Amino acid sequence: MIRRALKKTKMNGVFAIYKPSGISSANFINDIQDLFTNSRKFASDLKAARDKVYYDLSRDKKWQKRARKKADSTKVKIGHGGTLDPLASGVLVVGVGSGTKKLQYYLAECQKTYETKALLGISTTTGDSEGEIITKNETEHITPELVIEATKKFIGDIKQTPPIFSALKVNGKPLYEYAREGLPLPKGIKVRDVKVHDISVVLDDLLTKDHEFTKLESQLDENGVPKEHGLMNNPTLNDSPLYFSRQYLEKSDKSKVNNPRILADGEELPEKLPLIHFISDVSSGTYIRSLISDIGRALESSAYMVELIRSKQSEWELNKNVFKFEDFKKDENIWGPVLQKVLKNGGENINLAEELDEAEKTFKEATEDEDDEPTEKVSVGDSEKTEDEIHKKRTIDQVD
Template sequence: MNGILAIEKPSGIASTKFLDKLQNVLTFSEVFENDLKAMKDLKKKQLMTDTKWSQQKIDTRVKNLKIKMGHGGTLDPLASGILIVGIGSGTKKLQHYLTGCNKTYETKALLGISTTTGDSEGEILTKNSVDHITKDQIEETVEKFVGDIKQTPPIFSALKMNGKPLYDYAREGKPLPRAIKARDVKVYDIKVFSEDSLSLEHGFEKLVSQLDDNGKPKEHQLANNPTLNDSPLFFSSQYLEKIGLSQEEVPKIDTHIFSSEDSADPLPPILPLLHLTADVSSGTYIRSLVSDFGRALGSSAYMVELIRVKQSNWELGKNVFKMEDFTERDPRIWGPILMKVFKDGDSVNLEEEFRNFTEKLGPLFEKEAEGKEETAEDDKKGQEEGEAVATAVPSKRSIEDVE
């Protein structure tokens, strides 16, 4: 049981916690029983050669062993979709998924607000006009980002500078020791869901301004923090070549920023939606892409939903497991299918495999269930008969008591 699989992570849970749950489910399943025993035997043999380990510590360490597991790129808690997982020796094959494969994301964003994190979990940075944006403008903006492009990673990311997380500089309002180095990424394609463009019927609530100690919106301080607002807006080299300008020659776009000192909220209660899919290279930040797309529209945008629908040849609805496949299905069904995925990789159609196995083994499981029910009924009947006999025939002690 060694190999690569893909599983769908739901929104609202960190990737590490989700993988911990998966690791526990597989570790304590009968499918991995032999593998786990072999692991424990080997580990016990290795520890026994080290004199610093007492027998009690060895037993505890071996008892707590779980199957080996790694990932091919995590998702933020807000995001859902594909997680590539390596099991056992399959963890050695994860590097390709971390650095060398394409990914496709479906994302939704609200126009008119920028945030510290680029998504709905951050604080408001700026509020920007949305009245001027048209559907045609959204479609025309796509080509500005398709191709080879530089991208500045979000300040609220896992990156560090001089050993300190970037977001610590932002929270403290301190300037960075140096500018965040833009990375080269590739955007292969962007498709806009035209029917959703600028829609107000989406169910996503607009972020509310947080007030500081003086009762003023926090964005009037955050908007003036250069650490949060000095990232350049890059367009693709293919677009720049088409318009015959260099990056430095592109006219600055007016983003129609509303004054953060205003007490009244200048934006409508429901913000217009931006809905698109993006096929990108590894290392691309969708939060940054969404934010830059909003800026290119002369406004701003923050992400409210993100789904990784494809990674390499793994695709939702095709060859990607769900947690329920392991927790709610019989191990005698998912075990052989998982083994087939380990052997044949992303070519396995999971829906078809689950249907075939269920059709073949379903009657057997029903027969087993009937047998268990009959046994349970016989046991219950025997117990009831025994109780009836015990009630009808007094014990020797009760007879003596009567006499």
């Protein structure tokens, strides 16, 4: 491995990384933080941060004995610009060092693009496949035309009720904690104003039943009877008002829809449920699970999310300027200069794949050049011997 003198570089700014499905944003960020904390590329910034922590704490009598231990445990400062649920994957904007101060824009102001797949006929407590079944509804009446028309009702400025399984807080406590503990909310979930810039329905697989997603099944008790869902003390997405966009209502007087069609007693949904697949451009603060639930109700049925990919957030876009965690498994002399460039200049005019390929090429050439350097010769009498040969002779002489 090439060993170079540590440069005092500033590693502060914002970049984006692909978060895979199956891990929470918080745990994923922790993995990145540990990687950066142990990296030589962040060593000078980390030393400065630890020195500051030690200086500040050592001036406080209560902390004087523990100041060094606390300082040495300090990690690279890091945060993210918008949570992705464990089920979701895609662009996660990350702020490092002083770059964390720039995250508010990504949290509250920027535009995002999501690719979403959902199954019709079931509503759940979470709005996705990780929840419990609330209702089962008819789907046979739904046509491609109805789906396209339903999505149009939500394009523009709309009001939206966030799901109870979210990190929003009521009286300082996250909503999902009330839901998991079965505690009634002290007050209703506040409706928010959001903007849906566009919804494009993917026609290739619209209402197909030929997909990889398995239908969600009800949880059963010891007698084989379906259990009631766990939100009996709290509102579900089905209980929130159904809001259409202001722009749609200005053009149409169809502000009401009929209630979802509940399955009759003894009637069962098919093993494969029809799928809807769309790409939506939305403002910060928009809950795609709520949007899916509302579209399902607008179809006089129900829907729950089975896949969510955030493909773009502001200037950060998949397959353009978004890192993968695997990129940081390479030698840091490859990813380090590229990350530094992104942190400094942003992601607007960068092709990350090309930058990483070029950095890897440069690194390999440098490695090969070092390997090809001739071994230094030293003159011993009338003959030339390598350093290794001389060391070997000295060792033999010492043994003799």
